[in-house]
Amino acid sequence: xxxxxxxxxxxxxxxxxxxxxxxxxxxxxxxxxxxxxxxxxxxxxxxxxxxxxxxxxxxxxxxxxxxxxxxxxxxxxxxxxxxxxxxxxxxxxxxxxxxxxxxxxxxxxxxxxxxxxxxxxxxxxxxxxxxxxxxxxxxxxxxxxxxxxxxxxxxxxxxxxxxxxxxxxxxxxxxxxxxxxxxxxxxxxxxxxxxxxxxxxxxxxxxxxxxxxxxxxxxxxxxxxx
Amino acid sequence: xxxxxxxxxxxxxxxxxxxxxxxxxxxxxxxxxxxxxxxxxxxxxxxxxxxxxxxxxxxxxxxxxxxxxxxxxxxxxxxxxxxxxxxxxxxxxxxxxxxxxxxxxxxxxxxxxxxxxxxxxxxxxxxxxxxxxxxxxxxxxxxxxxxxxxxxxxxxxxxxxxxxxxxxxxxxxxxxxxxxxxxxxxxxxxxxxxxxxxxxxxxxxxxxxxxxxxxxxxxxxxxxxxxxxxxxxxxxxxxxxxxxxxxx
Ligand SMILES: Nc1ncnc2c1ncn2[C@@H]1O[C@H](COP(=O)(O)OP(=O)(O)OP(=O)(O)O)[C@@H](O)[C@H]1O
Ligand SMILES: [Mg+2]
Numbered sequence: 134x135x136x137x138x139x140x141x142x143x144x145x146x147x148x149x150x151x152x153x154x155x156x157x158x159x160x161x162x163x164x165x166x167x168x169x170x171x172x173x174x175x176x177x178x179x180x181x182x183x184x185x186x187x188x189x190x191x192x193x194x195x196x197x198x199x200x201x202x203x204x205x206x207x208x209x210x211x212x213x214x215x216x217x218x219x220x221x222x223x224x225x226x227x228x229x230x231x232x233x234x235x236x237x238x239x240x241x242x243x244x245x246x247x248x249x250x251x252x253x254x255x256x257x258x259x260x261x262x263x264x265x266x267x268x269x270x271x272x273x274x275x276x277x278x279x280x281x282x283x284x285x286x287x288x289x290x291x292x293x294x295x296x297x298x299x300x301x302x303x304x305x306x307x308x309x310x311x312x313x314x315x316x317x318x319x320x321x322x323x324x325x326x327x328x329x330x331x332x333x334x335x336x337x338x339x340x341x342x343x344x345x346x347x348x349x350x351x352x353x354x355x356x357x358x359x
Numbered sequence: 360x361x362x363x364x365x366x367x368x369x370x371x372x373x374x375x376x377x378x379x380x381x382x383x384x385x386x387x388x389x390x391x392x393x394x395x396x397x398x399x400x401x402x403x404x405x406x407x408x409x410x411x412x413x414x415x416x417x418x419x420x421x422x423x424x425x426x427x428x429x430x431x432x433x434x435x436x437x438x439x440x441x442x443x444x445x446x447x448x449x450x451x452x453x454x455x456x457x458x459x460x461x462x463x464x465x466x467x468x469x470x471x472x473x474x475x476x477x478x479x480x481x482x483x484x485x486x487x488x489x490x491x492x493x494x495x496x497x498x499x500x501x502x503x504x505x506x507x508x509x510x511x512x513x514x515x516x517x518x519x520x521x522x523x524x525x526x527x528x529x530x531x532x533x534x535x536x537x538x539x540x541x542x543x544x545x546x547x548x549x550x551x552x553x554x555x556x557x558x559x560x561x562x563x564x565x566x567x568x569x570x571x572x573x574x575x576x577x578x579x580x581x582x583x584x585x586x587x588x589x590x591x592x593x594x595x596x597x598x599x600x601x602x603x604x605x606x607x
Contacts, residue, residue, distance in 0.1 A: 259451035262414055263510075267465035267517060268441035277468055281455050355455075 149328040153320040157332045160313035165340060167234050167312065168299040174238035175298065176291075179245025183283075184275060186250055197246065204243035210304045212236035217308040233305035237298050244294040251290075252283030285355045292348035296341055313337075364389050365425055365521050365552050366411060372419030373406050373576075380406045382576040383420065388521070388554055393547045395563035395584070396556045398573035399599055404556040407573070408523045411554070412443045425520060441469060444514025444522040448529050450506040452498035452513075458485065459494040462513045470517075484516035485509070488542050504535025508542050515546065522546065524555040528562075540566075560603060564588055572596045 216232035306315035317333035
């Protein structure tokens with residue numbers, strides 16, 4: 134058997150693939166499901182936190198900063214473990230799906246808040262002054278003038294964070310979440326052949342490359358500075 | 360009896376902590392008047408202007424707009440601000456909106472006008488500053504002078520009773536100063552009431568009905584431009600103007 138043959142047999146074994154693909158597909162569904170749910174919740178919560186912080190109430194900003202720093206300092210794995218294993222001790226049990234989703238959403242929210250807040254701070258004060266001088270309320274100024282610009286500034290780092298946290302869905306395996314990587318690992322051990330891992334890698338490419346392409350298109354579209 | 364003033368400042372005070380920036384300003388601006396404010400850096404010109412639409416909170420005295428004291432906490436400040444246009448040194452156009460989007464934002468958001476009506480009004484305002492053909496451009500595609508004219512249109516479109524200008528030409532290349540001053544003169548000729556902080560002494564001399572000289576948070580001297588520039592009564596005014604013409 135030639136080297137190439139051995140390589141293909143090890144990593145692209147059709148027989149193993151045929152047996153593994155239902156598990157891989159199911160795992161893919163879980164990974165995408167958790168990933169999308171985390172992205173939506175994380176973006177939403179992070180946005181809400183950034184807006185709250187912009188109200189410039191000292192104690193509120195303080196709380197938000199503490200939350201953001203804690204969530205960025207803790208390894209996401211630890212947060213998942215806390216929700217799954219520690220919360221039942223105080224009477225709150227959740228599924229592997231829920232604890233992974235909740236933990237990663239909070240982590241993503243912390244990063245999103247930080248990115249958007251940075252974007253807000255980067256805008257000249259004159260932007261809100263001009264808007265307020267024409268009679269826009271604080272909220273109208275926020276939604277029509279500040280946030281669209283802050284979002285554009287933050288977009289590249291937001292994309293990075295969404296992708297990074299999305300890949301962390303695989304950490305859910307620690308609480309037996311049947312995500313694509315977890316399923317691929319099981320299938321790999323069962324078959325004694327890493328082809329399922331190759332399939333998982335392909336699945337990640339299929340998921341994330343469109344996300345990156347979409348983000349790049351969005352960035353280009355928002356390039357209003359001539 | 361003269362018409363009541365559109366803007367009246369009554370012993371207006373402003374301090375930042377221990378720093379008194381405005382030490383009791385009394386000023387009336389009447390309908391159709393163009394009043395220029397000159398004075399050295401740090402004399403409180405911007406602070407005074409920004410108290411007139413409460414971008415800055417005064418710490419004493421009154422700001423009367425059309426007879427209403429807008430420093431009172433129960434005043435609907437967003438409604439008041441639509442009657443007071445403001446033009447900034449740095450233009451402060453919204454970079455993510457087109458020129459027309461900049462001009463129509465408050466019409467749509469605050470006055471709830473539909474986009475067709477807002478666009479019609481916006482284009483008319485752009486026409487007044489000679490930039491209707493740039494309606495679809497973005498601010499970054501315009502020269503400084505054009506951007507400032509858009510900023511003027513953004514204020515004018517709300518049909519304010521009073522326009523505040525804070526050094527509208529100070530950030531401009533010399534060759535585009537003229538086009539902005541020309542638009543301001545046209546506004547004035549159309550009857551707009553204007554309070555203009557400026558270092559353009561030529562403009563103040565030619566276009567102002569009245570010139571105010573401020574120093575150290577107080578109005579030192581005021582009068583028709585010919586008087587203030589031609590025969591200043593106060594030593595400080597003379598010193599300021601001498602330095603200015605010396606520089607120019
Ligand atoms: N936010 C602030 N906090 C503290 N001091 C301030 C603040 N804004 C302005 N000042 C001070 O108030 C004084 C008056 O400032 P102001 O901007 O009104 O002057 P100005 O006449 O407009 O000057 P310029 O010609 O440089 O624009 C200055 O001494 C300035 O340092
Ligand atoms: Mg100033």
